[in-house]
Amino acid sequence: xxxxxxxxxxxxxxxxxxxxxxxxxxxxxxxxxxxxxxxxxxxxxxxxxxxxxxxxxxxxxxxxxxxxxxxxxxxxxxxxxxxxxxxxxxxxxxxxxxxxxxxxxxxxxxxxxxxxxxxxxxxxxxxxxxxxxxxxxxxxxxxxxxxxxxxxxxxxxxxxxxxxxxxxxxxxxxxxxxxxxxxxxxxxxxxxxxxxxxxxxxxxxxxxxxxxxxxxxxxxxxxxxxxxxxxxxxxxxxxxxxxxxxxxxxxxxxxxxxxxxxxxxxxxxxxxxxxxxxxxxxxxxxx
Amino acid sequence: xxxxxxxxxxxxxxxxxxxxxxxxxxxxxxxxxxxxxxxxxxxxxxxxxxxxxxxxxxxxxxxxxxxxxxxxxxxxxxxxxxxxxxxxxxxxxxxxxxxxxxxxxxxxxxxxxxxxxxxxxxxxxxxxxxxxxxxxxxxxxxxxxxxxxxxxxxxxxxxxxxxxxxxxxxxxxxxxxxxxxxxxxxxxxxxxxxxxxxxxxxxxxxxxxxxxxxxxxxxxxxxxxxxxxxxxxxxxxxxxxxxxxxxxxxxxxxxxxxx
Numbered sequence: 001x002x003x004x005x006x007x008x009x010x011x012x013x014x015x016x017x018x019x020x021x022x023x024x025x026x027x028x029x030x031x032x033x034x035x036x037x038x039x040x041x042x043x044x045x046x047x048x049x050x051x052x053x054x055x056x057x058x059x060x061x062x063x064x065x066x067x068x069x070x071x072x073x074x075x076x077x078x079x080x081x082x083x084x085x086x087x088x089x090x091x092x093x094x095x096x097x098x099x100x101x102x103x104x105x106x107x108x109x110x111x112x113x114x115x116x117x118x119x120x121x122x123x124x125x126x127x128x129x130x131x132x133x134x135x136x137x138x139x140x141x142x143x144x145x146x147x148x149x150x151x152x153x154x155x156x157x158x159x160x161x162x163x164x165x166x167x168x169x170x171x172x173x174x175x176x177x178x179x180x181x182x183x184x185x186x187x188x189x190x191x192x193x194x195x196x197x198x199x200x201x202x203x204x205x206x207x208x209x210x211x212x213x214x215x216x217x218x219x220x221x222x223x224x225x226x227x228x229x230x231x232x233x234x235x236x237x238x239x240x241x242x243x244x245x246x247x248x249x250x251x252x253x254x255x256x257x258x259x260x261x262x263x264x265x266x267x268x269x270x271x272x273x274x275x276x277x278x279x280x281x282x283x284x285x286x287x
Numbered sequence: 288x289x290x291x292x293x294x295x296x297x298x299x300x301x302x303x304x305x306x307x308x309x310x311x312x313x314x315x316x317x318x319x320x321x322x323x324x325x326x327x328x329x330x331x332x333x334x335x336x337x338x339x340x341x342x343x344x345x346x347x348x349x350x351x352x353x354x355x356x357x358x359x360x361x362x363x364x365x366x367x368x369x370x371x372x373x374x375x376x377x378x379x380x381x382x383x384x385x386x387x388x389x390x391x392x393x394x395x396x397x398x399x400x401x402x403x404x405x406x407x408x409x410x411x412x413x414x415x416x417x418x419x420x421x422x423x424x425x426x427x428x429x430x431x432x433x434x435x436x437x438x439x440x441x442x443x444x445x446x447x448x449x450x451x452x453x454x455x456x457x458x459x460x461x462x463x464x465x466x467x468x469x470x471x472x473x474x475x476x477x478x479x480x481x482x483x484x485x486x487x488x489x490x491x492x493x494x495x496x497x498x499x500x501x502x503x504x505x506x507x508x509x510x511x512x513x514x515x516x517x518x519x520x521x522x523x524x525x526x527x528x529x530x531x532x533x534x535x536x537x538x539x540x541x542x543x544x545x546x
Contacts, residue, residue: 009375010379021390031409087303090296108308109310113504113524116314122512123328130313
């Protein structure tokens with residue numbers, strides 16, 4: 001009896017939270033798939049009809065936005081690696097006893113609402129705003145020069161907003177490197193450059209991959225940056241999905257697009273989990 | 288390799304940190320702006336008047352209250368449910384734990400818009416009226432996994448023999464939990480719950496999909512981007528930022544004293 005109870009304890013502990021996740025996370029995914037195959041409209045209701053047309057329509061009408069989202073997401077991710085790696089490297093190896101202070105400073109933006117941060121950039125980058133206005137007055141920039149409503153503003157915003165998610169996992173990987181490994185490389189006559197290229201860089205790769213996963217997914221599916229910093233030529237798939245769900249209420253097309261996005265990202269995520277396991281991401285998320 | 292050495296990298300790191308902090312500085316500064324018209328766009332002098340008129344915009348105040356209420360509820364519900372999962376995963380080996388880990392990994396790495404859209408699909412299909420409670424449901428949903436892994440990390444560092452000792456000394460299951468397990472995992476539970484609060488109060492995307500007519504702080508800001516953000520928003524953002532700083536410093540102080 002006591003052993004039975006001991007065996008059941010973990011299930012009892014998991015039960016309430018597990019049920020919550022099942023009903024509000026797992027089941028909705030199936031419901032969304034079903035909704036994407038229905039036909040009808042908001043007024044008359046929707047019926048399940050194996051209506052693949054929503055996928056055809058969605059992909060023909062919005063393939064530009066899908067490709068743009070992946071390109072912007074990829075660009076932002078690459079920028080984050082380039083900007084973030086030296087920072088993670090310096091904090092991990094030279095941060096000394098102030099490591100946690102630097103990490104805290106990197107996380108400061110998370111104390112301000114994501115929407116508010118993005119609007120703050122819109123404000124800073126506006127056509128005659130604090131940054132561009134003085135430069136235009138001095139004649140350093142032409143008067144019709146603009147950053148807002150260009151792809152650069154959107155990609156820059158994405159890179160800004162998710163940078164800490166890239167630096168943190170890279171830092172965790174770099175910090176974990178045993179100094180004795182570096183000494184060993186030195187003893188074996190590797191110079192600093194070789195040590196970096198053949199020891200530090202390979203050992204940091206799991207962190208880079210975890211960072212790519214944690215930044216590419218939110219960046220490529222975002223619609224806040226494209227709405228606030230972008231223009232009509234920078235709409236991403238997130239904007240389309242948001243609009244179809246909340247404004248036109250064409251639920252089948254909306255869910256078909258959303259499911260397509262999920263499938264695209266899932267392929268990447270599963271490839272990641274298969275190759276590298278789930279622990280790195282769970283560990284970073286726990287910090 | 289000289290490039291990677293010494294001062295240059297340090298300066299570079301500080302530049303990146305400055306880049307991260309710039310928009311926060313702008314937000315704080317323009318909360319002190321003595322702006323005349325509706326647009327809070329050029330700095331016209333220092334004033335504290337917006338701190339005095341903080342609650343003058345009724346629906347903005349209501350939005351902030353909604354955000355705080357939802358965050359507290361999320362913290363409590365996700366705090367308990369997530370901690371139980373974290374305890375189970377950190378302490379016991381059982382069939383199904385792998386599935387639980389995969390679901391949590393999926394929930395953490397899933398795109399927010401997909402989570403928001405699929406949850407809305409469920410609510411639309413079942414004709415559930417959207418509003419305050421659907422927001423709470425969605426926030427608890429995406430916070431549980433974060434609480435669970437935070438608590439799991441804490442549980443895995445602890446020694447299970449202490450609980451066995453308590454049982455050997457005649458403590459029942461509940462007494463052992465209350466007097467031994469809970470005090471040991473409490474720092475993890477607290478950290479996880481605070482994370483849930485922070486995730487909830489900042490969430491925009493999933494809330495945007497499942498809010499119906501209920502407006503939260505981020506949703507209110509989103510709604511007024513076209514017409515201009517009043518300085519009260521800057522002040523509220525500044526106060527939330529300051530509260531976050533205080534909590535972080537408090538945490539650091541406590542951690543230092545423990546050591």
